[in-house]
Amino acid sequence: xxxxxxxxxxxxxxxxxxxxxxxxxxxxxxxxxxxxxxxxxxxxxxxxxxxxxxxxxxxxxxxxxxxxxxxxxxxxxxxxxxxxxxxxxxxxxxxxxxxxxxxxxxxxxxxxxx
Amino acid sequence: xxxxxxxxxxxxxxxxxxxxxxxxxxxxxxxxxxxxxxxxxxxxxxxxxxxxxxxxxxxxxxxxxxxxxxxxxxxxxxxxxxxxxxxxxxxxxxxxxxxxxxxxxxxxxxxxxxx
Numbered sequence: 001x002x003x004x005x006x007x008x009x010x011x012x013x014x015x016x017x018x019x020x021x022x023x024x025x026x027x028x029x030x031x032x033x034x035x036x037x038x039x040x041x042x043x044x045x046x047x048x049x050x051x052x053x054x055x056x057x058x059x060x061x062x063x064x065x066x067x068x069x070x071x072x073x074x075x076x077x078x079x080x081x082x083x084x085x086x087x088x089x090x091x092x093x094x095x096x097x098x099x100x101x102x103x104x105x106x107x108x109x110x111x112x113x114x
Numbered sequence: 115x116x117x118x119x120x121x122x123x124x125x126x127x128x129x130x131x132x133x134x135x136x137x138x139x140x141x142x143x144x145x146x147x148x149x150x151x152x153x154x155x156x157x158x159x160x161x162x163x164x165x166x167x168x169x170x171x172x173x174x175x176x177x178x179x180x181x182x183x184x185x186x187x188x189x190x191x192x193x194x195x196x197x198x199x200x201x202x203x204x205x206x207x208x209x210x211x212x213x214x215x216x217x218x219x220x221x222x223x224x225x226x227x228x229x
Binding site: 106 | 156
């Protein structure tokens with residue numbers, strides 16, 4: 001079944017640690033996204049990618065980085081986590097070759113930095 | 115620049131009552147519009163979308179939305195709310211131009227359902 005996966009679902013980590021949030025999709029979509037969402041708040045686009053070796057910054061400035069070495073994989077990395085990074089991170093994908101622009105979302109990773 | 119406004123932050127309705135969630139957009143041409151739902155601790159699920167044609171679109175879970183160009187609105191409706199509909203609802207519009215295909219989301223409306 002085509003889907004989009006995120007791991008871990010929950011992560012509690014200390015300040016200064018390096019973390020990588022994983023996102024994978026099996027739909028063959030070329031475009032992928034990372035959103036940051038504070039509890040009960042709107043979604044902010046922090047990164048997106050048009051395809052392999054393409055990464056762009058979104059509307060909200062973020063200290064995180066992303067990579068796109070494989071079409072299906074779009075990990076997000078924080079080199080040194082801080083309490084201000086505590087948030088929910090949502091990954092999404094879409095097929096830019098179609099005309100629907102519909103984005104498919106993963107279940108999210110809730111990150112807590114202590 | 116395109117934008118999306120959801121005027122209601124929080125709405126409470128009784129189970130079985132009708133529901134309307136408001137969404138207004140700003141964009142010159144006919145936009146592509148979406149409604150997503152997010153249950154607590156989950157990602158977003160697409161309820162319905164509008165691109166062109168019939169201005170009344172049907173979605174999943176008994177939801178529908180009506181595109182009104184004259185009012186720049188795309189309000190979400192359901193005739194009879196179920197307790198399981200309690201969630202956060204987001205309206206979104208497609209960006210054209212430099213970030214082609216990216217979505218702009220509204221701030222969301224939290225729906226609570228009273229028994």
